[in-house]
Amino acid sequence: MTQFQTEQPSAHSTSTEPVIVARDVEKWYDNGFHVLKGVSMTVYKGEVLVVMGPSGSGKSTFIRTFNALEPYQKGSIEVDGITISHDLKNIEAIRREVGMVFQQFNLFPHLTVLQNVTLAPIWVRRWPKAKAQEVAMQLLERVGILEQAHKFPGQLSGGQQQRVAIARSLAMQPKVMLFDEPTSALDPEMVREVLDVMRGLAKTGITMVCVTHEVGFAREVADRVVLMDGGYLVEENTPQEFFSNPREDRTQKFLSQIL
Amino acid sequence: MTSVTPDSVSSARPDVLALGPVAWAKKNLFSDWFNSLLTILIVGIFGWGIFRLVLWALTVAQWQVIPNNFGLFMSGTFPSQLYTRIWAILAIICGLAGLSWGVLGRNVSTLFSRNVLIGLGAVCAFIVLFPPTRPNSLQLLPMVALVAGGAAAGRQIGRKFPGVGKWISLSWFLSYFVALWLLGGGLGLTKVSTNDWGGLVLTLFTAVSGIVLCFPLGLLLALGRRSALPVVRLLSTAYIELVRGVPLVAFLFMGQVMIPLFLPIGSRPDRILRAVIALALFSAAYLAENVRAGLQAVPRGQREAAMSLGLNTPTTLGLIILPQALKIAIPAIVGQFISLFQDTTLLSIVGLAELLGIGKSILANPAYLGRYAEVYLFLAVIYWFFCYAMSLASRKIEEKLNTEH
Ligand SMILES: Nc1ncnc2c1ncn2[C@@H]1O[C@H](COP(=O)(O)OP(=O)(O)OP(=O)(O)O)[C@@H](O)[C@H]1O
Numbered sequence: 001m002t003q004f005q006t007e008q009p010s011a012h013s014t015s016t017e018p019v020i021v022a023r024d025v026e027k028w029y030d031n032g033f034h035v036l037k038g039v040s041m042t043v044y045k046g047e048v049l050v051v052m053g054p055s056g057s058g059k060s061t062f063i064r065t066f067n068a069l070e071p072y073q074k075g076s077i078e079v080d081g082i083t084i085s086h087d088l089k090n091i092e093a094i095r096r097e098v099g100m101v102f103q104q105f106n107l108f109p110h111l112t113v114l115q116n117v118t119l120a121p122i123w124v125r126r127w128p129k130a131k132a133q134e135v136a137m138q139l140l141e142r143v144g145i146l147e148q149a150h151k152f153p154g155q156l157s158g159g160q161q162q163r164v165a166i167a168r169s170l171a172m173q174p175k176v177m178l179f180d181e182p183t184s185a186l187d188p189e190m191v192r193e194v195l196d197v198m199r200g201l202a203k204t205g206i207t208m209v210c211v212t213h214e215v216g217f218a219r220e221v222a223d224r225v226v227l228m229d230g231g232y233l234v235e236e237n238t239p240q241e242f243f244s245n246p247r248e249d250r251t252q253k254f255l256s257q258i259l
Numbered sequence: 260m261t262s263v264t265p266d267s268v269s270s271a272r273p274d275v276l277a278l279g280p281v282a283w284a285k286k287n288l289f290s291d292w293f294n295s296l297l298t299i300l301i302v303g304i305f306g307w308g309i310f311r312l313v314l315w316a317l318t319v320a321q322w323q324v325i326p327n328n329f330g331l332f333m334s335g336t337f338p339s340q341l342y343t344r345i346w347a348i349l350a351i352i353c354g355l356a357g358l359s360w361g362v363l364g365r366n367v368s369t370l371f372s373r374n375v376l377i378g379l380g381a382v383c384a385f386i387v388l389f390p391p392t393r394p395n396s397l398q399l400l401p402m403v404a405l406v407a408g409g410a411a412a413g414r415q416i417g418r419k420f421p422g423v424g425k426w427i428s429l430s431w432f433l434s435y436f437v438a439l440w441l442l443g444g445g446l447g448l449t450k451v452s453t454n455d456w457g458g459l460v461l462t463l464f465t466a467v468s469g470i471v472l473c474f475p476l477g478l479l480l481a482l483g484r485r486s487a488l489p490v491v492r493l494l495s496t497a498y499i500e501l502v503r504g505v506p507l508v509a510f511l512f513m514g515q516v517m518i519p520l521f522l523p524i525g526s527r528p529d530r531i532l533r534a535v536i537a538l539a540l541f542s543a544a545y546l547a548e549n550v551r552a553g554l555q556a557v558p559r560g561q562r563e564a565a566m567s568l569g570l571n572t573p574t575t576l577g578l579i580i581l582p583q584a585l586k587i588a589i590p591a592i593v594g595q596f597i598s599l600f601q602d603t604t605l606l607s608i609v610g611l612a613e614l615l616g617i618g619k620s621i622l623a624n625p626a627y628l629g630r631y632a633e634v635y636l637f638l639a640v641i642y643w644f645f646c647y648a649m650s651l652a653s654r655k656i657e658e659k660l661n662t663e664h
């Protein structure tokens with residue numbers, strides 16, 4: 001088991017206040033598969049953390065424990081000071097503060113773009129409809145799809161859908177945004193528009209955890225990069241060091257495969 | 260992920276109709292000798308059959324049995340001096356149907372397109388020319404006007420108040436109880452015993468009641484079958500599998516005999532009510548399976564996305580999962596409603612004078628001995644009309660809910 005102390009975040013991160021603290025998290029799937037074998041990681045406020053690793057290494061599973069989409073059996077996860085437990089109220093409170101963007105967008109196909117974005121603010125935050133719509137329109141403008149507000153997701157391109165999904169998560173004004181390979185399901189020409197939105201987002205100072213294989217994005221935006229492999233966290237480093245001078249052999253091997 | 264560009268919609272596609280009828284027939288019906296032979300054979304067989312049918316209908320058939328018993332067919336032994344109440348029900352339905360049509364079609368450029376006008380005209384002509392309905396033209400023609408007027412009004416209302424849809428739904432809901440009151444009387448109206456309810460009115464009443472009851476029940480059973488609670492899951496599954504293993508006729512008889520056993524002694528619910536409950540309990544099991552199939556077809560990511568936004572389970576179910584599941588299940592659900600409608604014919608076995616039962620009792624009258632073909636053909640057309648209307652409505656709803664392009 002590879003364990004290491006979380007260093008002071010380097011680069012341009014703004015704070016040392018932890019937002020997510022995962023300690024020795026272990027998880028087994030129902031079929032007995034030991035997917036997380038004791039992972040510890042701290043995410044600091046305002047930083048952009050990129051998670052890399054080969055397929056099947058448990059990246060998705062790990063970040064999905066942060067908003068309790070996946071339960072875990074050992075260790076502890078604290079989000080914004082609240083420890084994730086089985087208590088439903090506590091889980092819902094955490095999910096309000098943690099936004100998530102999925103590889104497959106997962107927009108609600110029976111609702112318009114605007115309804116997709118206003119749904120949670122209206123039903124969870126209990127905002128009046130007018131306020132929710134106003135905020136939604138601002139967000140849609142920010143991600144560059146204001147004109148599509150009254151269309152249905154099925155009428156948009158993949159890149160547009162993913163940008164709507166980002167706006168939908170942001171509408172809840174979360175403290176942390178989780179991205180699970182947000183560009184992997186996109187045609188190459190659409191990857192850029194989504195990454196541009198994410199770059200812009202990083203500049204706003206929101207805390208981001210991104211599972212992605214976009215090396216350019218990681219180099220440019222990340223404060224830290226971590227590598228997962230076989231259910232362990234193998235290396236945690238600054239992007240410069242991670243890509244040009246990694247500590248671990250396994251990182252080197254992984255990089256040689258994707259670069 | 261493909262996106263539809265305006266281009267691909269408007270660009271001309273090869274149009275079969277543009278060929279012209281002769282060329283079309285040549286291409287599709289007489290492309291080679293085998294095809295031609297098939298065409299001639301099939302047209303021959305059908306043509307002969309239709310010719311014989313028309314010949315029989317015009318020369319041999321004795322149609323007096325229909326107009327002579329039209330009141331019986333429509334409403335059984337309902338007292339004829341109270342027919343106005345049935346007309347009132349029809350008027351409510353026509354008015355609401357018109358309003359709904361207008362509200363739903365508020366964004367269509369013209370409600371009364373050429374085809375619709377032709378259709379309305381045909382209905383009016385039919386009412387005036389068809390011997391059984393001719394005497395009632397004075398009541399029936401205003402009904403058509405009510406539909407058309409309701410549509411025109413509904414369109415205006417719908418444009419002014421976009422949220423009027425839920426009021427229309429509420430009106431439909433209330434109209435059911437108004438109809439019940441008009442049929443049964445009480446509260447200032449002369450009481451009519453349910454023994455006098457019959458004919459098409461009873462058929463429609465039991466079908467609608469069965470549908471209205473079985474839908475929520477089926478929904479709950481479907482959700483129960485997928486519940487995380489083992490007890491709920493087990494009970495729902497057991498109910499569904501048990502009911503699906505029993506034929507409806509047995510179920511109806513059991514309903515007549517057994518439903519009173521579950522109720523306090525002395526309270527003996529009405530025969531019609533017992534039949535409706537049995538029908539609904541039976542259909543709910545099948546409906547649950549249709550809904551379950553719809554629930555399973557909604558991708559897992561939908562639930563996860565909703566949860567990750569902080570929506571709680573009931574909201575996720577009500578706003579995200581069910582709307583999509585029901586949309587997927589519409590054809591199957593309407594199919595189930597259609598079978599329920601047809602299953603009401605079995606109520607004649609437990610002694611209710613619904614449409615088919617009335618037909619049988621009329622045929623038992625010596626005055627109409629042997630008029631089987633006429634009566635059953637007439638009944639078949641009525642059943643077909645309502646079933647086809649339902650399947651047409653289901654197709655329209657599907658089109659309306661389609662958000663893919
Ligand atoms: N519901 C499940 N039941 C059992 N095993 C599962 C389940 N979901 C995932 N796994 C397994 O757990 C392992 C880790 O899955 P996970 O999706 O977290 O990997 P990942 O690192 O995100 O991979 P990818 O890059 O392919 O997305 C995989 O080997 C996968 O087969």
Ligand SMILES: [Mg+2]
Pocket residue numbers: 059060061180181
């Ligand atoms: Mg993954």
